[in-house]
Amino acid sequence: EPEYIEPVLLSSTDVAGLVTNAGKDAFSCSRTITDLTAxxxxxxxxxxxxxxxxxxxxxxxxxxxxxxxxxxxxxWYEMRADRLTELVVPMGYxxxxxxxxxxxxxxxxQRLIALNAKDGTDTDLVHALLNSTLGLLMIEAIGFGRGxxxxxLNKDRIEKSLHILDPSKISSDQKVAIxxxxxxxxxxxxxxxxxxxxxxxxxxxxTAILDSFSIEIEREVIYDALRVLTEIRKSVEV
Numbered sequence: 001e002p003e004y005i006e007p008v009l010l011s012s013t014d015v016a017g018l019v020t021n022a023g024k025d026a027f028s029c030s031r032t033i034t035d036l037t038a039x040x041x042x043x044x045x046x047x048x049x050x051x052x053x054x055x056x057x058x059x060x061x062x063x064x065x066x067x068x069x070x071x072x073x074x075x076w077y078e079m080r081a082d083r084l085t086e087l088v089v090p091m092g093y094x095x096x097x098x099x100x101x102x103x104x105x106x107x108x109x110q111r112l113i114a115l116n117a118k119d120g121t122d123t124d125l126v127h128a129l130l131n132s133t134l135g136l137l138m139i140e141a142i143g144f145g146r147g148x149x150x151x152x153l154n155k156d157r158i159e160k161s162l163h164i165l166d167p168s169k170i171s172s173d174q175k176v177a178i179x180x181x182x183x184x185x186x187x188x189x190x191x192x193x194x195x196x197x198x199x200x201x202x203x204x205x206x207t208a209i210l211d212s213f214s215i216e217i218e219r220e221v222i223y224d225a226l227r228v229l230t231e232i233r234k235s236v237e238v
Contacts, residue, residue, distance in 0.1 A: 006027075007023075007025065008026035008108065009109065011109065016190065017187075018100060019101045019102075019103055020102065021102065027047050029048075030071075036048075063076045064076075084105040084107060085102065085114035086101055086103070086123060087100070087127060087130070088108050088112050088114055090111070090153075092111070093143070093153070095192040095234075096193065099139075113153065115158070125178065125179060129209070132165070132206055134206075134209065134215075137229070139162065140229045140230060142161040145233035149235065181205040181208040185205060193227070194227070197223045203219070206219055207219060
């Protein structure tokens, strides 16, 4: 039944642009089996029954595994509504660096990290700042390379170590200018970092960031730092 279907992003490979939709569907239901039976919601009942005896790859009952992440007092088949998110970070970046935005907000797979904005946050601006080359440099700097040159990140490291330029330090006009300069990046696909740093729209956007925050470090110095870090990380093969 449609009311029990919510969008879910399963993989970073499904993210082509900086703003995307989840693309997949997930089952989310807070009603008891008794309620579903009384309502004759046979689709939901059939879906629940399908997994009642299923096991995961470690031979653990799915009912027990899923119950650990269910809402307090909820059901093993219930997804927490507070886990809908707009901003998302892959746990294992490859050649592309970015912070994605989900429109509309959606659930994300455990291989992705949800960033939940506090009340009053200007999500448009924060999304832009996180995707500035300074923002991407901060993300690259807090991870480390693992097999096949993947950037290893986790939720705890993001919470403790990820920093962002302070939006309160710039004027309203500067915020508008940054968001406007960011729009061309939203309108195209995310590129591998080596190509990304050569794009005219990327250069214009980062210049707007540096000017607005009165950052005196040369843009190319920041670009070179990110290039070096990503090359070091990608050199890790095991």
